[in-house]
Amino acid sequence: KAGVTQTPRYLIKTRGQQVTLSCSPISGHRSVSWYQQTPGQGLQFLFEYFSETQRNKGNFPGRFSGRQFSNSRSEMNVSTLELGDSALYLCASQSGGVYNEQFFGPGTRLTVL
Amino acid sequence: AQSVTQLDSHVSVSEGTPVLLRCNYSSSYSPSLFWYVQHPNKGLQLLLKYTSAATLVKGINGFEAEFKKSETSFHLTKPSAHMSDAAEYFCVVREPSGTYKYIFGTGTRLKVLA
Numbered sequence: 496k497a498g499v500t501q502t503p504r505y506l507i508k509t510r511g512q513q514v515t516l517s518c519s520p521i522s523g524h525r526s527v528s529w530y531q532q533t534p535g536q537g538l539q540f541l542f543e544y545f546s547e548t549q550r551n552k553g554n555f556p557g558r559f560s561g562r563q564f565s566n567s568r569s570e571m572n573v574s575t576l577e578l579g580d581s582a583l584y585l586c587a588s589q590s591g592g593v594y595n596e597q598f599f600g601p602g603t604r605l606t607v608l
Numbered sequence: 609a610q611s612v613t614q615l616d617s618h619v620s621v622s623e624g625t626p627v628l629l630r631c632n633y634s635s636s637y638s639p640s641l642f643w644y645v646q647h648p649n650k651g652l653q654l655l656l657k658y659t660s661a662a663t664l665v666k667g668i669n670g671f672e673a674e675f676k677k678s679e680t681s682f683h684l685t686k687p688s689a690h691m692s693d694a695a696e697y698f699c700v701v702r703e704p705s706g707t708y709k710y711i712f713g714t715g716t717r718l719k720v721l722a
Contacts, residue, residue, distance in 0.1 A: 499651075528710070538698065538712050551707050585651055594640045594659035597710060599651035 496521055499588050499600035507606045513574040516603045520567050520588030526550070527569040528597060529561060530585040538585075544569055573605075581607045610635045612701045614713035622721045627671075627686040629716045631699035634680060640702040641682045643673055646715075647695045655697075658682060669693070694720045 500519045508514050520527050528551075529541040540553040544563035561571040567588075573580055583604050587597035615630040633639060641658040656667025663675045673684045682699060699713040 530712075537714050540709070540712070543709075551709050583649075587652075594657070596642055596654050596657050597652075599644075599653070601651045602649075604649070 499586055499598050501584075501586050501600040501603050503603060504601065505604045505606075507608065508576050509608050510576055510578060512576050513572060514576060514605060515570055515572045516584055516586075516605075518569045518571075518586030518588075518600060520569070520586075521590070521598055524588035524590045524598070525567055526589040526591060527563055527567065528587045528589070529569070529571050530587065531555075532583040532585060532602070533581070541571065541584075576607045578607050581605060610639065610701050610703050610709075610711050612699050612711050612713040614697075614699050614716050616716050617714065618717050618719065620719040620721060621689045623691055624688050627684070627689045627693065627718065629684040629697050629699075629718065631673075631682045631684065631713060632680055633682060633699075633701045635701060635703075637704045640704060641673075641675065642700040642702070642710075643667065643671070643682075643684050644698045644700060645695050646698065652698065655684070689718075689720045691720050691722065694718055 502517045526545045528543040532538045543551040547563045558574045563569045583602045585602045586600045589597045612633045643655040644652040645655050646652045655671050656665045658665050658675045666672045671686045696715045696717050698715050701711045703709050
């Protein structure tokens, strides 16, 4: 089975722009979660989608949004980029079941100039 | 609410010596617990997971962890460190009901000295 894929792997944007990141989960996985990782704040949970519905949400401003499609692929969007949005964005998929682990993609490195 | 605490932000060991990375959790229920490893500029990889079947859990690359309910701990160990073990390690607890959120610890950076 192919792993979790994220595109693009690297992205450079300027302040005020918006960006869309994509995540394709492992085949059959219906849950997709997004995380932001920075040296200062560590790993922070953004949101989780399950069967096209947002199931959980972290404490991020409304500039951060996401969605999930019927094939379980997910996108996250960040509008009006700020310098502090520079981070590694990780996507994880999970098949369901209380004891099942998340499988992580390689991440998208976003740099905001 | 569930939470997880990784007691050391940095750990240094010499190659060939034992590794101990400490993790304590709080949970009102029987938790699911995981350890992940992250090498520089990579995604997270699962090392092992506790699913209530056995208290001593063996993972990949010689790592293991013991679930101790009385101490609410899930420490990660390895008998002999290798240079390739240098990475960041995350302890994770998952809520078994309700929101089913994964709660991540703040991470422990392991340095292995030659």
